[in-house]
Amino acid sequence: MPIKSLLLLILLMLFSPNLLAKEYKWSSKLTFLGFLKKHGISQKLYYNMDREDKELIQEIKAGQSYSIIRKKGKIKTINIPVSDELMLEIRRVKKGFKAKYIPIPYQLIEKTISIRIKKGFKKDLYNATKTHYYGKELEAVYSKSIPFHKMRKGDRIIIFYTQKYRHNKAYSSPQIEACLIEVNKKPFYGFLLDDKYYDSTGKQYQRTFVYNKAGFIRPIRNIKRISSGFTQRRYHPILHRYRAHLGIDYAARRGTKIIASAGGRIVYRGWKGGYGRVIEIKHKNGIKTLYAHQSRFARKLHIGSWVSQGRVIGYVGTSGRSTGPHLHFGLYKNGRAINPARYIRKRKVLRQIKLRGTKYKKLRKLVRHYRPQFKETKARKRSIIKKESQRCLNCYKKLPKQLKK
Ligand SMILES: [Zn+2]
Incomplete structure (x- = not known):
């Protein structure tokens, strides 16, 4: 059993001796209403949901795992993930059950990659990490602004990224938080702020859509x-x-x-x-x-x-x-x-976006946060592959209340 799950289990046993959490897999034959019926939960739980909440129910996928926590054999809480970030929590209350969506508890681990160019940044990143993700992601975000073709042997790439873990398993794509790309010894820095990447002066990097060379189009010709x-x-x-x-x-x-x-x-x-x-x-x-x-x-x-x-x-x-x-x-x-x-093809945005005001201040804070980390990583001669940082960014903070008790 993975250490983190074991730890969780021990925590559960220590603080509430009668609680038992069990994992299940959602069967392809199971409908949500069928699931409620099976566990003696009123169908009203579904019918009383509003439009948006009902839509999310359709996101429950066959084969995914969900958990039921029982106390003295009686269902206390059911947690069913509906996306990477949210799960439906069905909780016993005085009369029947109540449902709401809550964030999925996860651990966020910060990791580092630091390599030197030998053959080409995409090839080298692949050789180091055994995934095309990092190379593709850097290309998508920076290829419009950074002359990758001028990179030379010995140029360095440093990536600080975060990875979500649940039950000790990585899930969802890694998120590149900050990076350094050297091109013929000239450094280019990138920092993630609210889903977009900026250089240290606040200029936004324009993402290209390399994921999608085939091109998806809008599903309606004339949208309002x-x-x-x-x-x-x-x-x-x-x-x-x-x-x-x-x-x-x-x-x-x-x-x-x-x-x-x-x-x-x-x-x-x-x-x-x-x-x-x-x-x-x-x-x-x-x-x-x-x-x-x-x-x-x-x-x-x-x-x-x-x-x-x-x-x-x-x-x-x-x-x-x-x-x-x-x-x-x-x-x-x-x-x-x-x-x-x-994924949808768009007309090019030519205007260069530059941050100002509070958003710019936020970015500068990020830059200051990463500066010593870049310095320290640069000082090391050897490559670093997916090294975990010692601090966990959110350890157990996000566990739902009933597990903390
Ligand atoms: Zn919709």
Whole structure:
């Protein structure tokens, strides 16, 4: 058993001798309502949820693990992850059960990579880490601003990144927090602030979309507006709870044509709870797109049909209790929800963005935070591969209350 899980178990036993947490896998045959029934929980728990919460229920995936905590054999809490960051917590209260989404507890570990260029930055990063992720990520963020082709043997790359762990297993992509890229001994620094990268003076690096050479297009030709963007996790200050929106909502008139964002095969065509009438298309590279709330499907299409990019697959509606007519468009990579905006071809932004005011101050704080770390890492002659920093950034801070007791 991994040490961290063991530690957790000991903690549980120490503080509440009657609590027992058990992990299960979500079966592909299990529906959420079926799950409630199986555990004697009223179906109202689902029917009383609002629109957004119901949509998230559809994100529960077959094969994923969830946990049930029992006290003296009686269910106390059930935790079912719905995304990388949120899980549905079903908790016993005086009368029946209550449900809400809460952040998934995880450990955030800071790690370092430091290498010297021998053959080329992507090759060298791959050789050091055995994954293409870091090279691709650096290329995507910096290739517009940094002349990678002028790199010379001996130039250095230093990456400080964070990785989330749950039950001792890494999950979700690593996040590059800061990096140094030397080009012919000239240093370029990058710092992550609110999802975007800046140099130490506050100039933003413009990301390219190397992930997606094929190009996905907007699933509607003439959109009125984006009524809701993608968020992994957002705290609603009035409702006092967490929400997530794992797709983009395009407001459009009822009946507006919905088109396939890229070529692929239809793998789902039917009703899906809070998402209403849904089509799912499987594309290359483990990507799947989802088109929800349709008023009707295009005829002659069925599961297994091949559709080319731009082919009409259905029509905008409000099925699945959505508010106004709109298309909910989701994009998944290996089953994980990703912001579709990162994949959709866009016109180039030419304006250079430079930080000012409080955001600039925040960035300078980051720069000051990393400066000694860069200095220390640079002073070492040897390569460093995924070395863990000694401090855990959030150890057990984020565990839900009932586990802390
Ligand atoms: Zn939506």
